[in-house]
Amino acid sequence: xxxxxxxxxxxxxxxxxxxxxxxxxxxxxxxxxxxxxxxxxxxxxxxxxxxxxxxxxxxxxxxxxxxxxxxxxxxxxxxxxxxxxxxxxxxxxxxxxxxxxxxxxxxxxxxxxxxxxxxxxxxxxxxxxxxxxxxxxxxxxxxxxxxxxxxxxxxxxxxxxxxxxxxxxxxxxxxxxxxxxxxxxxxxxxxxxxxxxxxxxxxxxxxxxxxxxxxxxxxxxxxxxxxxxxx
Numbered sequence: 001x002x003x004x005x006x007x008x009x010x011x012x013x014x015x016x017x018x019x020x021x022x023x024x025x026x027x028x029x030x031x032x033x034x035x036x037x038x039x040x041x042x043x044x045x046x047x048x049x050x051x052x053x054x055x056x057x058x059x060x061x062x063x064x065x066x067x068x069x070x071x072x073x074x075x076x077x078x079x080x081x082x083x084x085x086x087x088x089x090x091x092x093x094x095x096x097x098x099x100x101x102x103x104x105x106x107x108x109x110x111x112x113x114x115x116x117x118x119x120x121x122x123x124x125x126x127x128x129x130x131x132x133x134x135x136x137x138x139x140x141x142x143x144x145x146x147x148x149x150x151x152x153x154x155x156x157x158x159x160x161x162x163x164x165x166x167x168x169x170x171x172x173x174x175x176x177x178x179x180x181x182x183x184x185x186x187x188x189x190x191x192x193x194x195x196x197x198x199x200x201x202x203x204x205x206x207x208x209x210x211x212x213x214x215x216x217x218x219x220x221x222x223x224x225x226x227x228x229x230x231x
Contacts, residue, residue, distance in 0.1 A: 166196025
């Protein structure tokens with residue numbers, strides 16, 4: 001797998017693990033939106049995702065394909081932060097497209113959990129003291145597995161200030177260097193998590209060389225936040 005594509009998948013899986021992901025569906029809806037039940041929750045999740053129309057001209061989108069790595073990583077991370085197997089609390093899941101331009105990529109995922117209390121517990125866990133350690137451990141393990149020729153250096157986690165929407169927003173920045181004999185890849189992954197009632201949406205803003213453009217990132221976070229606030 002292309003390293004950039006794989007690393008973005010890993011970062012998305014880390015966000016996914018914090019919002020009850022794994023084993024969901026991203027099939028397009030057919031016919032009128034259902035009013036209740038799992039199908040209605042899936043339709044709701046789709047309304048808060050980022051789409052290609054949200055990005056400036058020049059960005060390209062491709063339908064996201066769920067990878068077994070994502071499901072496993074999301075489960076492991078959810079367990080690590082104290083939330084158990086996400087299958088137990090998740091009602092629905094939907095993926096946005098993988099959106100790419102040059103060294104930058106954006107991916108989003110939304111889920112609806114069974115109760116508002118489940119969503120609050122997820123949000124509290126993302127804000128809690130275990131999250132940073134669990135995310136960094138998962139990222140280091142994945143980088144070591146997929147880039148065995150590189151030395152992993154300067155792996156770091158720091159809070160990222162994001163606008164608040166719904167019941168709360170959380171932002172974090174992950175950074176790492178992959179040091180090869182002839183060059184070093186500088187990796188940046190901003191994870192943004194927004195929750196309201198039973199619905200959560202997460203986005204990964206991934207880039208090489210330098211952080212994802214801040215103004216664009218803020219604009220896209222606002223789009224997700226406004227959608228979940230009115231969903």
